[in-house]
Amino acid sequence: MNTHYHPTAGATLKNGRYAVLRKLGEGITAVTWLVNDKSITDNRLRYFAAKILSAEATAEPHGPARERDMLQAIADSSEQEGHDYVPDLCDSFNEGPHLCLILPLYSTSVASLCHSGPHKCLPVYMVRSIIHMTLHALQLLHNLKIVHTDVRPDNILFTNARFSFVPDLENLFRTTLHTTVLRFRLIGFGHAEWLNRTPSRTTLCPPALRPPEVILSYGFGTAVDIWAIGCLAFELLVGRRLFHPEDDGDDWTNEEDHLAKMQQLTGQHFTADVLTRAKNGVKYLNPNGHLARIPELIPVSIEQAMRNYNIPGLAEEDIQESADFIRACLELDDRKRPTAEELLEYSFAKKAWLCH
Known part of the structure; x- marks a missing residue:
C-alpha cells in the first residue's frame, strides 16, 4: 500500500512556487502532476511535470536518493553527446513526506x-x-x-x-x-x-x-x-x-x-x-x-x-x-x-x- 500525494484545490508545492493543475499519470511508487511554475513569466515555458513519490517510496533506503542522484548526474553532463535524448532535472525537493522531482513536460510515449x-x-x-x-x-x-x-x-x-x-x-x-x-x-x-x-x-x-x-x-x-x-x-x-x-x-x-x-x-x-x-x-x-x-x-x-x-x-x-x-x-x-x-x-x- 503506497500513500500518494493527494492535492486539494489550489494546492501548491515548494512554498507556493509550483501550482498543481492536474494528474498526468500514476504508477506504483509515484504520481506525476502537471504543474505551473509561477516564478516564470513566459506562459510557454512555465509548465512542468512533477513526479511525486509516495511516502513509502520516499522513505525507502537509498531508493529516491538514487534516482535523484542519477538525474542530477545527467543534468551535470549537459556538454556530453547524448544529453539531448535524456531528461533534464529542473528541480528537486521534499514536500512533507514526499520527494518531488520537477521535469520538463514531454509529449506522448x-x-x-x-x-x-x-x-x-x-x-x-x-x-x-x-x-x-x-x-x-x-x-x-x-x-x-x-x-x-x-x-x-x-x-x-x-x-x-x-x-x-x-x-x-x-x-x-x-x-x-x-x-x-x-x-x-x-x-x-x-x-x-x-x-x-x-x-x-x-x-x-x-x-x-x-x-x-x-x-x-x-x-x-x-x-x-x-x-x-x-x-x-x-x-x-x-x-x-x-x-x-x-x-x-x-x-x-x-x-x-x-x-x-x-x-x-x-x-x-x-x-x-x-x-x-x-x-x-x-x-x-x-x-x-x-x-x-x-x-x-x-x-x-x-x-x-x-x-x-x-x-x-x-x-x-x-x-x-x-x-x-x-x-x-x-x-x-x-x-x-x-x-x-x-x-x-x-x-x-x-x-x-x-x-x-
Missing part, C-alpha cells in the same frame, strides 16, 4: 503511438530514429555508470510532437519518409542502477526484457540495456514482443521457456565460460550448455520471426538489416554484446533519418 497504429507497430523510418536516439541516450548513461534496466516503449517519449488528432497519426503511419523531424527522450529512471554498486533489487528488468545473465545470474552490467534494445527494435517493427515466455505446468517453468526461446532465435548455446559464471546454471542447464528439461529446440531465425507477421511496408532489406542488428544485441554471452557506441555503426541505426 512511443507505446501510446504503437497502440494507435493498425498493426501496433511503427514505420521503419521511425523505428530507426527511435533506436538511434535511444542508443545515444544509453551511450551517455553508460559513460556515467548508469544502467537503465527498463528500456521499453513506455519509457521513450516524443519531445517535439503533439498527436491530438487522428489525421496526425494516420499521416505518420502512411508516410514512408516523413518531413517532420521527430525527437525522443529516454525516461523512467525509477529502476535504474549504478554500474559500480551492488544492485538495490534482487529482481532486475521487466520479465519480457530480462536477459539470460539475469535469469542465470552470471553478471550485471550495461549489456542488460543492449539486450533490451534488441527486444525494443523487434517490438516496434512488428508490434509483438520478442519474448513472451510461458510455463507448462510440470514440464518446464517460465524461465526455462524463456531460455529456450533465446536459444531458438539466436541459434546459440551457453558457452563454458558462461556456465562457469552462472550461479543458477545447474538449475536449468546441463554441462553442455543446453536446457536440461527442454532438450529439443526448433530453430527460428529472427528474419523468419519477423516475416511471419507480414507487416506491410517492411521490405526484405529492412528485415535483413534489423535482424543483423537485433542478433548482435541478443548475444547470449553478455561480455560479447556490442556497446551502444558500436551499435550506432550498424546499418540499421546509421540509416536513421535525422536532421541536425
Whole structure:
C-alpha cells in the first residue's frame, strides 16, 4: 500500500512556487502532476511535470536518493553527446513526506503511438530514429555508470510532437519518409542502477526484457540495456514482443521457456565460460550448455520471426538489416554484446533519418 500525494484545490508545492493543475499519470511508487511554475513569466515555458513519490517510496533506503542522484548526474553532463535524448532535472525537493522531482513536460510515449497504429507497430523510418536516439541516450548513461534496466516503449517519449488528432497519426503511419523531424527522450529512471554498486533489487528488468545473465545470474552490467534494445527494435517493427515466455505446468517453468526461446532465435548455446559464471546454471542447464528439461529446440531465425507477421511496408532489406542488428544485441554471452557506441555503426541505426 503506497500513500500518494493527494492535492486539494489550489494546492501548491515548494512554498507556493509550483501550482498543481492536474494528474498526468500514476504508477506504483509515484504520481506525476502537471504543474505551473509561477516564478516564470513566459506562459510557454512555465509548465512542468512533477513526479511525486509516495511516502513509502520516499522513505525507502537509498531508493529516491538514487534516482535523484542519477538525474542530477545527467543534468551535470549537459556538454556530453547524448544529453539531448535524456531528461533534464529542473528541480528537486521534499514536500512533507514526499520527494518531488520537477521535469520538463514531454509529449506522448512511443507505446501510446504503437497502440494507435493498425498493426501496433511503427514505420521503419521511425523505428530507426527511435533506436538511434535511444542508443545515444544509453551511450551517455553508460559513460556515467548508469544502467537503465527498463528500456521499453513506455519509457521513450516524443519531445517535439503533439498527436491530438487522428489525421496526425494516420499521416505518420502512411508516410514512408516523413518531413517532420521527430525527437525522443529516454525516461523512467525509477529502476535504474549504478554500474559500480551492488544492485538495490534482487529482481532486475521487466520479465519480457530480462536477459539470460539475469535469469542465470552470471553478471550485471550495461549489456542488460543492449539486450533490451534488441527486444525494443523487434517490438516496434512488428508490434509483438520478442519474448513472451510461458510455463507448462510440470514440464518446464517460465524461465526455462524463456531460455529456450533465446536459444531458438539466436541459434546459440551457453558457452563454458558462461556456465562457469552462472550461479543458477545447474538449475536449468546441463554441462553442455543446453536446457536440461527442454532438450529439443526448433530453430527460428529472427528474419523468419519477423516475416511471419507480414507487416506491410517492411521490405526484405529492412528485415535483413534489423535482424543483423537485433542478433548482435541478443548475444547470449553478455561480455560479447556490442556497446551502444558500436551499435550506432550498424546499418540499421546509421540509416536513421535525422536532421541536425
